[in-house]
Amino acid sequence: MRKKIVRKRNSNVRKPQKKNSFFAGKILTYIIFSFFIILIIAIGFHYRSGLGYYFSFKSDKVSTEERETKRISDVRNFQVLKKHESQSIGIDVSEYQGKISWSYVDTIENKYPLHFVFIRATVGKDRPDRQFERNWLGAKENKMIRGAYHYYRPNENSIEQAELFIKTVKLQKGDLPPVLDIEKLPNNQSIGNLRIGLRRWLETVESHYGVRPIIYSGERYYNDFLKDDFSDYLFWIANYNFYREQIEQDWLFWQFTEKATIPGIKGNVDVNIYNGDLQQLQFITVE
Known part of the structure; x- marks a missing residue:
C-alpha cells in the first residue's frame, strides 16, 4: 500500500506588504509640493513691485515680442532700482x-533718469576702444556726466598701458575720475607683482590728471x-547676485546688472x- 505523501507548506512564503510605504510616499510628495508652492508665493510677494510693474501697466507700452515672459533678472532690476530711488543711476558702454x-539715452524702464556713463577708452597697452571717440563726444552732447575706463591686461607692461590711456583720454571739468578695470589674474607673474603693476598704473594716471583713479x-x-x-x-564693484538688492556702504559704485534695456542702445x-545722489556725484568730478 502506497504511503500518502504530505507536502509541507513553505513557512517562508512572503506575506503581502502593507500599504504604509505607499502612504508615506504620498505624504512626502505632498510636503515637497507644498514647500515649492510656499517658496513661489514668497518670491512673488518679495518681488511684488517688480512683477506688478512688468505684468500690468508696462505691458501697454511695449511691443508684442516684449510682452512675452519677462526674465527674472528684469524683475530684480526694477526691484533694485526701486530701492535706490534717491541714488544716481548710470550705465557703462x-x-x-x-x-x-x-x-x-535718457532713462531706464522709462522711469529712472540716467545721470552718468562710464566709457571704455583703452584695452591693454595697444588698443583704443573702437567706439570711444564717438561715445565720448555723444555722452557730452547728451549732457551726461561721463567717465573713461581702461581694461587692464595683467600680462602686459603697466606703464605702457597707463601711457596709452593718457594719450587717448582728455579729461575736462565735470568728468568723472579715471577708472582702472581689473578682472583677470596673470599667467606669468605672481599676485604680488600684479599688485605692483596695478599701483604703477594708478600712480602714473593720478600724476598726469591730478585726480585719484577709481x-x-x-x-x-x-x-x-x-x-x-x-x-x-x-x-x-560688480555683483549680479539675484539675492543682493542693496549697495554696500564701502562701494562707490555698484554694477548690479549686465542685462538692462536702454533707449538708443541695441x-x-x-x-x-552711485552711492549717493546727483549732487554728491557732481562733487567727485574733475574740477
Missing part, C-alpha cells in the same frame, strides 16, 4: 554696444586680491548705482 544713438572689479576678485592692499582707493547694457 564700450564698442560691444555698437553705434549708440545718444540723444535717446578701481573696478568683481566682488570676489575685490575681496580676494584688492581690498586689503588698495584700501586707499575707492571701488566700483542689446544688453550694464547699469550702475
Whole structure:
C-alpha cells in the first residue's frame, strides 16, 4: 500500500506588504509640493513691485515680442532700482554696444533718469576702444556726466598701458575720475607683482590728471586680491547676485546688472548705482 505523501507548506512564503510605504510616499510628495508652492508665493510677494510693474501697466507700452515672459533678472532690476530711488543711476558702454544713438539715452524702464556713463577708452597697452571717440563726444552732447575706463591686461607692461590711456583720454571739468578695470589674474607673474603693476598704473594716471583713479572689479576678485592692499582707493564693484538688492556702504559704485534695456542702445547694457545722489556725484568730478 502506497504511503500518502504530505507536502509541507513553505513557512517562508512572503506575506503581502502593507500599504504604509505607499502612504508615506504620498505624504512626502505632498510636503515637497507644498514647500515649492510656499517658496513661489514668497518670491512673488518679495518681488511684488517688480512683477506688478512688468505684468500690468508696462505691458501697454511695449511691443508684442516684449510682452512675452519677462526674465527674472528684469524683475530684480526694477526691484533694485526701486530701492535706490534717491541714488544716481548710470550705465557703462564700450564698442560691444555698437553705434549708440545718444540723444535717446535718457532713462531706464522709462522711469529712472540716467545721470552718468562710464566709457571704455583703452584695452591693454595697444588698443583704443573702437567706439570711444564717438561715445565720448555723444555722452557730452547728451549732457551726461561721463567717465573713461581702461581694461587692464595683467600680462602686459603697466606703464605702457597707463601711457596709452593718457594719450587717448582728455579729461575736462565735470568728468568723472579715471577708472582702472581689473578682472583677470596673470599667467606669468605672481599676485604680488600684479599688485605692483596695478599701483604703477594708478600712480602714473593720478600724476598726469591730478585726480585719484577709481578701481573696478568683481566682488570676489575685490575681496580676494584688492581690498586689503588698495584700501586707499575707492571701488566700483560688480555683483549680479539675484539675492543682493542693496549697495554696500564701502562701494562707490555698484554694477548690479549686465542685462538692462536702454533707449538708443541695441542689446544688453550694464547699469550702475552711485552711492549717493546727483549732487554728491557732481562733487567727485574733475574740477
